[in-house]
Amino acid sequence: xxxxxxxxxxQSVDDIKxxxxxxATLLTVxxxxxxxxxxxxxxxxxxxxKDESVPLDKDSNPMRSVLQLxxxxxxxxxxxxxxxxxxxxxxxKDYIDxxxxxxxxxEHLYTKNFNNDSFFEVSPIKFELIDEDYPIDSxxxxxxxxxxxxxxxxxxxxxxxxxxxxxxxxxxxxxxFLQYPIYFGEDDEIIFQLEVGDSNFFFAKNLKTNxxxxxxxxx
Numbered sequence: 001x002x003x004x005x006x007x008x009x010x011q012s013v014d015d016i017k018x019x020x021x022x023x024a025t026l027l028t029v030x031x032x033x034x035x036x037x038x039x040x041x042x043x044x045x046x047x048x049x050k051d052e053s054v055p056l057d058k059d060s061n062p063m064r065s066v067l068q069l070x071x072x073x074x075x076x077x078x079x080x081x082x083x084x085x086x087x088x089x090x091x092x093k094d095y096i097d098x099x100x101x102x103x104x105x106x107e108h109l110y111t112k113n114f115n116n117d118s119f120f121e122v123s124p125i126k127f128e129l130i131d132e133d134y135p136i137d138s139x140x141x142x143x144x145x146x147x148x149x150x151x152x153x154x155x156x157x158x159x160x161x162x163x164x165x166x167x168x169x170x171x172x173x174x175x176x177f178l179q180y181p182i183y184f185g186e187d188d189e190i191i192f193q194l195e196v197g198d199s200n201f202f203f204a205k206n207l208k209t210n211x212x213x214x215x216x217x218x219x
Contacts, residue, residue: 024173043118133173
């Protein structure tokens with residue numbers, strides 16, 4: 001990011017961190033063996049409303065279970081999920097059809113076991129707090145001149161030496177774009193991302209309609 005512009009520092013590193021940082025919840029495999037009480041899973045959806053089953057794709061084939069998230073257990077919850085208790089995700093085998101379901105309570109849900117395929121290896125999910133996540137794209141532009149000035153003055157050697165971006169499966173924080181920023185609709189906000197091989201899948205929720213949109217990038 002070094003450049004001849006931005007020679008005058010107007011914001012300190014702490015000022016920029018305060019302006020840019022976001023919290024997130026990292027999703028990792030729970031290796032502690034607490035799956036009996038865990039409602040959050042990779043590759044498994046077990047809770048459905050009374051009349052629900054595994055959704056079908058455009059060819060009427062059962063979709064694959066991607067994950068099930070019990071939201072109250074997460075250390076960081078985006079405002080757009082404040083009224084959501086459980087979130088489940090399904091995908092077709094060709095990645096074209098996606099279904100995201102949200103529930104405001106689990107008291108009226110039923111445990112059901114279907115023999116549909118799993119998108120991930122079935123594993124319980126462990127939640128970890130990301131207290132500081134920083135952008136790797138145009139989200140940093142408002143502070144770009146100051147970052148360049150800090151680099152040119154020698155106060156920091158490089159943006160990524162000071163501002164850490166966390167990738168992987170996560171809810172909240174900044175998206176890990178692999179090519180260029182993806183823009184959804186005007187009222188859409190990227191809520192979570194999933195890292196699958198050399199691809200990242202981004203899940204955006206419309207803050208007015210509560211409809212979900214999904215897009216992805218590959219390296």
